[in-house]
Amino acid sequence: MSPDQALALNFVRPGFSGASALLQSRWPRHGLGVADIVTGTCLLRFAAVGNRWVCEGRDGSVSGIETGEPLEGLERLLDNISRQHPDAGAIGYISYETGYRWVGISQPEFRAGAFPIPEMQFLVFDNIRSVARPRNPEVVATGRAVYAEQDLLTMAHADRVKPIIDRMAYVEAITRIKEHISAGDIYQANYTQAFDLQTNRDGLEIYEDLAASNPAPFAAYLRFPPIHWKPADSADWDFPECEIISNSPERFWKKSGSVVETRPIKGTIARGRTSALDRENRRRLMSSDKDRAELLMITDLERNDLGRVAQTGSVTVQALRRARACPSIWHLESLVTAQVAPEVKWPQIMRAMFPGGSITGAPKRRAMEILCGLEPVPRGVYCGAIGWIGANGDADFSIAIRTALKVGRHVRVHGGGGIVADSDPLAEYHESLIKIAPLLECLCR
DSSP, X not given: OOHHHHHHHHTEEGGGTTEEEEEEOOSOOTTTOOEEEEEOOEEEEEEEETTEEEEEETTSOBOOOEESOHHHHHHHHHHHHXXXXXXXXXXXXXXXXXXXXXXXXXXXXXXXXXXXXXXEEEEEESOEEEEEOOOOHHHHHHOOXXXXXXXXXXXXXXXXXXXXXXXXXXXXXXXXXXXHHHTTSOSEEEXXXXXXXXXXXXHHHHHHHHHHHSOOTEEEEEEEOOEEEOOTTSOOEEEOOEEEEEEEOOEEEEXXXXXXXXXXXXXXXXXXXXXXXXXXXXXXXXXXXXXHHHHHHHHHHHHHHHHTTSOTTOOEEEEEEEEEEOSSEEEEEEEEEEEOOTTOOHHHHHHHHOSOGGGTEESHHHHHHHHHHHOSSOOTTTTSEEEEEETTSOEEEEEOOSXXXXXXTEEEEEEEEEEOTTOOHHHHHHHHHHHHHHHHHHHTO
C-alpha cells in the first residue's frame, strides 16, 4: 500500500456513520506548502440550511435546531470544544448558494432539480494538524495530460454523460452575458455548465484515481452521512449521504494569525504535447490581453473584498500575474495579502469574501444576479468553499472548482470560465471542458 493510500484510509471513520474528511496538497506550488491535514477523532457533524443549524453526535443524537448566523454558531461550537480539545478543528464545505444571502440576493427558483444537500456541512474533530508531504520533483516536472478538441467533445457527449444544456444553449448564454457587458451592467461573469452521470464506483476510489492522475494543490474528499430528523417546530431534515471529490488549483483565502491571503485564478490554456509547445502555450497565456484583463478585474475585486475586513492600508497585491502549471492546463494567478485586527474572526472574513470573485464576476452582486437567470441548475458545493477551521481561529479554504458531488450513483460535475467583452463563445465552451476533462475521465472509468 502506498503512503497516499494509507493516509486516505486513516481518514475513514466508520464509527461515525462513515463520515470522512481528507485534505491533501498533491501538486505543490511555490508558497502553497506541501502539507496534508490529518485529523483525530470525529466528535460531531454540523449542518446548516439558511439561518438554522443542527449538531449530530457520534451516537446519532441530534440537538435541537438553533437559529442565527451558522458561521457564528460553528465558531462558538469550536470555542466550547477547544476548552477540552485545544487543537480541535472542523473540515467541510459551504455551498455557492449560501452566498445569495450574504450578498443580499433573493434565492432564485432554478428550472431543474437540485441535489438534496445542506447548504453547509462540517465534521468537527478533537484535533487537526498539518503533516508535511515530501516534494516529488519528478511528478511536478513531467506530469502532464493533454486533450485534443475532439477528445473533449467525445468525452462531454459520451453515452454516460448527460449535459444539462447543449453547446448552442451555452453559446447563447455567452452572447447574452456579452450584451450585459456592452450595456455596462458588468465587466465580467463566470458562466458555468453542468453534466450528470451515473457510476457504481466508490467516491474515495474516484478521488484516489483523480489525485494520482491529475494532482492538485487543494485535493479534497468529504463524505457526510445522511440526516433523517423530524423536528417538531420546522420542516423535516431529510438529506441522503453525499460524497464530494474536489481537485481544486485555487486557494480562496487563508488566515494564519493576523495575516490573510487570497490567490485568485483567471486565464486558462491547455498544456502542450511537447516541452516546446508547452512553453509556447505558457507564453501565449502570459501575453494574452483578454486573460490579463480577466485576472486584473478579479484581483481588484478580491482586493476590495479583503479590504472590508483588513486593517487600513494593509491590503497588498504581492503578485499580479504569475503562470501556474497544472497537469493538463496553465493558469494565471495573483496573490493578495492583508493584516486583520485581533477582533476580526474567520466568519467575518468568509462573509466578506464569499463567493469568490473568480467564480462570480465583477461587480459581484450584479454578475451573480445575471448568472442565476442563465444557469438552469444550482451550483451547490461547486464554486463554494472547501477547507478547514482551527479552534485557534486560523483557517484555509479552496474555491471548490474541478469538483464533483456524488449522491448514491448520481454524480454532478460543473465547468465554466470568465466571460469578458472579447470572449469567443466556442473557445469558452472548449475551455470549460478542458478544465473538467480529467474529472470526467476518472468518473467514466
